[in-house]
Amino acid sequence: MRRTAPLLALCLAATGLTGCTAADTTPPAAPAGITAQAGSATSVHVMWQAPAPADGVTGYLVFQADRLVRELPADKTMADVTGLTPQTAYTFTVRARDAAGNTSAPGAAAEATTPAAKAEDRRVPTAPARTTGRADGPRSATLSWTAATDDTGVTAYDVYQGGVRIHTVGPAETGTTLSGLQPDSVYTFTVRARDGADNSSPESPAVDVTTPPSAGQGPGTAPAEFTATASPGAVTLTWTAPDTGRPTGEYELHVNGRPVTVIQFGDGAVPPSGATRVEHRLTVTEPAGTQWTLKLRARLPDGNWGAFSAERSIVLMA
Incomplete structure (x- = not known):
């Protein structure tokens, strides 16, 4: 945990000013769990574990040997380092930085060796079948x-x-x-x-x-068995309502990561909670070939939104 209270007390004692604020000079902890994996003959993928919120990390510095190669914000815990040489061993470290500019010590170094380059290789691998x-x-x-x-x-x-x-x-x-x-x-x-x-x-x-609810969280709130089917000028959504203890008549639909509409069912149209399938048909005007990724979540009895359903990708039809 970051602590500046003792410095603040010294500042107040020395100056007698009630508005004095001690500078933050404590660096965050070094990133843990650093790994490096060659992704190609000229690139390596570096990953590390996210810090605890109390560490106050605002960004990361990725080093190849002693050379800074990437700077990333706090919400990114992986980076591709490109422009490397085939059949070469590399060592990577990562440092964390906080809002005051304090930089951590480097985390434990990770090593990776790039494979040999293959000339004119344009054939993609097969997809994992299962x-x-x-x-x-x-x-x-x-x-x-x-x-x-x-x-x-x-x-x-x-x-x-x-x-x-x-x-x-x-x-x-x-x-x-x-x-x-x-x-x-x-x-x-x-x-x-x-x-x-x-x-x-x-x-x-x-x-x-x-993932199951955490201890004391109660039953799951995500709509189950979510499907999305495209037809000419429409998309049909089906799902099983979460078991919230009462009928669920309001759902927030997200398309391509953004909330676009709230689906509401009137009285008498809402199936019993968790009992039967729910279906909703959307009319679409976007051009054929447009790709959508959809997910939704239910309004819970306490007024909050529940957990998201699975995501489904579809291509709109004319």
Whole structure:
């Protein structure tokens, strides 16, 4: 925990000023859990663990040996370092920085060796054919997938959640554990294989993982078994209402990460909570070929929004 109270007391004693504020000179803790994985012949993916909120971290500095190669905000805990040399060993460290400009000591160094370059490699790897996942608790999950193939060899597997890459592992791995998840949430994961020329495969089949509520949180609040089906000029949504103890008649729909509408069901039209499927049809005017990623959440009896459903990707039809 960051502490400046003793400095503040000294400042007040020395000056007698009630408005005196001590400067923050305490650096944050060094980032933990630093890993490095070669993604191609010229790039390495560096990751580390998110700090505790009390550390007050506002950004990170990524170093290759003693050279600063990336600066990132506090919400980013991974970085791709590019422009590297094939068949070369590299060492990476990460430092944390706070709002006062204090910089931590470097975290434990991570090493990675880039593979040999393959000339004119334009063939993408095959997609992992099968993906499975399970929640290990309210804040972690384990994924596994079938190995992909490539004419020059797979060099890494990238895990995506909601269309964003969140994790990378080596070519010999066909599974990984993800941490830092939220309780009572549905996550949709896919996996892509990558080769030494940075060609990425198509996505694996998506897998939904639902984290359980944390202790004392009560039953889950996420709509279950969410589906989205495109038809000419329309999108049909179906889901199972969460069991909140009473009928749920209001849902917030998000499209491509943004809230776009609130779906409301009038009296008599709301199915019993958790008992039957709910269906809603949207009329769309966007051009055919537009891609949407959709998810929704329910208004709870206490007035707050519950956890999100799984995400579904569709392409609109004419």
